[in-house]
Amino acid sequence: MPIYVLMTKLAPGSMQDAQDRSSKGKDWLQKVSKACPDVKWLAHYSLLGPYDFMDIYEARDDMTAYKISLISRKEGAVSAESWPAIPYEEHLKLLGQIGV
Numbered sequence: 001m002p003i004y005v006l007m008t009k010l011a012p013g014s015m016q017d018a019q020d021r022s023s024k025g026k027d028w029l030q031k032v033s034k035a036c037p038d039v040k041w042l043a044h045y046s047l048l049g050p051y052d053f054m055d056i057y058e059a060r061d062d063m064t065a066y067k068i069s070l071i072s073r074k075e076g077a078v079s080a081e082s083w084p085a086i087p088y089e090e091h092l093k094l095l096g097q098i099g100v
Contacts, residue, residue, distance in 0.1 A: 001038075001058040001059065002059060002060070002062075002065075003042070003058055003084070003086075004068075004084055005054060005082070005085050006054070006057065006069065006081070006082050006083075007051045007053075007054055007079075007080070007081045007082075008054075008055070008077050008079070008080045008081075009078045009079045009080075010053075010076065011078050024075070024076070031071055031075065032071050035067060036059065036064050036067055036068060038059070038064070039058065040057060040058040041056075041057045042056040042058065051079075066082065068082055069082045
């Protein structure tokens with residue numbers, strides 16, 4: 001299955017209360033799991049920088065990844081971007097195929 005990276009930025013002040021943040025995160029995951037049951041979550045990270053969270057997951061197609069981003073925005077994320085990710089070994093194979 002294709003791999004995607006979800007980069008999420010939350011509204012300022014949305015991480016003031018750890019208990020509330022945990023509850024909202026669980027609610028979000030439940031909604032995504034219901035809407036996209038085939039998604040396999042590989043990793044979840046909290047970040048310093050322009051994004052607050054990074055999730056790595058497998059989804060069957062771009063429309064599923066798009067749906068996850070839409071749910072994230074609907075649930076209060078200021079921005080949510082899903083990026084396709086290609087394993088490095090596949091990247092090297094492609095380079096070899098095009099003669100780079």
